[in-house]
Amino acid sequence: MHENLIKQLGVTKTALFHLMNAINSGKVVPEDILSKFDEAVHKSQLLESAVALPQAAVRAVDSKSAAQRRDEFIKMHAKQPKEFDASVLGINGFPLPLKGYAEPNAFVPREGSDYVLRPDLLRVMIAWLLGGSMDSCLHFFGPTGSGKTSFARRVAELLNIPVLSYTCNQDTDMDHLLGHYVVNESGGMVWKDGPVTLAVRAGWWVQLNEMDYASPAVLAGLNDIMEGRGFYLTATNEFIEFHPDARIMVTSNTSGMGDQTGGSYVGTQQQNLAFLDRLESIPVDYMDSAAEVSLVQMDLGPLANILPELAPRLVKVATQIRAQYMGENAASSALEVTMSTRALRRWARKILLFKNIASKGEDPIQFALGLALTNKCTRPTQHAIANLVTAEVGAWASLTKPSVAAAATGT
Ligand SMILES: Nc1ncnc2c1ncn2[C@@H]1O[C@H](COP(=O)(O)OP(=O)(O)OP(=O)(O)O)[C@@H](O)[C@H]1O
Ligand SMILES: [Mg+2]
Incomplete structure (x- = not known):
């Protein structure tokens, strides 16, 4: 050779x-x-x-050029640090400054200004931001579409903090999280940091979504890092210092102790207790009705003014579906699905989009319901939810007087 x-x-x-x-x-x-x-x-x-x-020789070649490339990469994306007053998150009179950057870089998430920052989550988030790297790992868990992933993204957006997102799955291994060698343009091998390594080096956030789909044995490999400690990266022969601004954010549908909903979150795994012990875990349920009504009104656009009762009624249906969902309700008639904030907002947007099908005799509310939630359900669930909607919202035609309905459909 x-x-x-x-x-x-x-x-x-x-x-x-x-x-x-x-x-x-x-x-x-x-x-x-x-x-x-x-x-x-x-x-x-x-x-x-x-x-x-000797493997070291190969690695030295690769890590040398990769290290240069990586440093250049981090430098290229580095922005001027900035201290924000908590008023940037809508909290006034809070004296402690929050660290962020003066401008966003390409990794700063974009959730948008219509995002509602929930006060219950904000207080834990602020405490987390002000805490040291010892308490570097925050865990939001709760039902699907309740705002776990997007909340941290919105906070990061307001502070211009880059977030590296990774969605765990059953094949997740340390290479996905810490990094691995890849073939470069010229056919050589070059080291690429995974999201955890890059965030820890650069002082950014890493968001590990759906943590409970990963194997407990793999996640336990992050134990030291979760405590804000630097780690030795064997593949590149280097010690990675834990940047004081780096933070690890974890989300999941289960608390990590296994699925308690009777099987909704199929594929999730019970996690190792030592790993879970390193997480600051916060349950995240759906937001309160008033906040959801204002989001739905926004999604309904002009319809919200023409049919002011529509948004509160849609939210009421969502609340009832959640109460009848088998994760919360042990009755034999319990529903196999729930209505997340994600599905609820989609329902409202689709009603607006399909309002004109009323002129062809179809009901936009029921049609949009299918798109948003029920088309994928079993027949009994479809019927149960359709009946609930008829009872709580009413049929499109009966919802409005003919003149208002005409205005609503633009006819
Ligand atoms: N506070 C909020 N303000 C505005 N929209 C929200 C809010 N919370 C949730 N949503 C809506 O719900 C969607 C889903 O939110 P998100 O992705 O954060 O849920 P999740 O809890 O992470 O869900 P999953 O468990 O399925 O990953 C968002 O894309 C947004 O449309
Ligand atoms: Mg999520």
């Missing part, structure tokens, strides 16, 4: 020996020699034969 490499590089055995020594000991080797070496290593397929070449 070495003979092969020597041939590819066109150098003597001694020159190769010196080059590898230089790389291993971290000496500065000109970039063109490194890339030639990298290319030759790749061509001679030494990378596939881990025993043939």
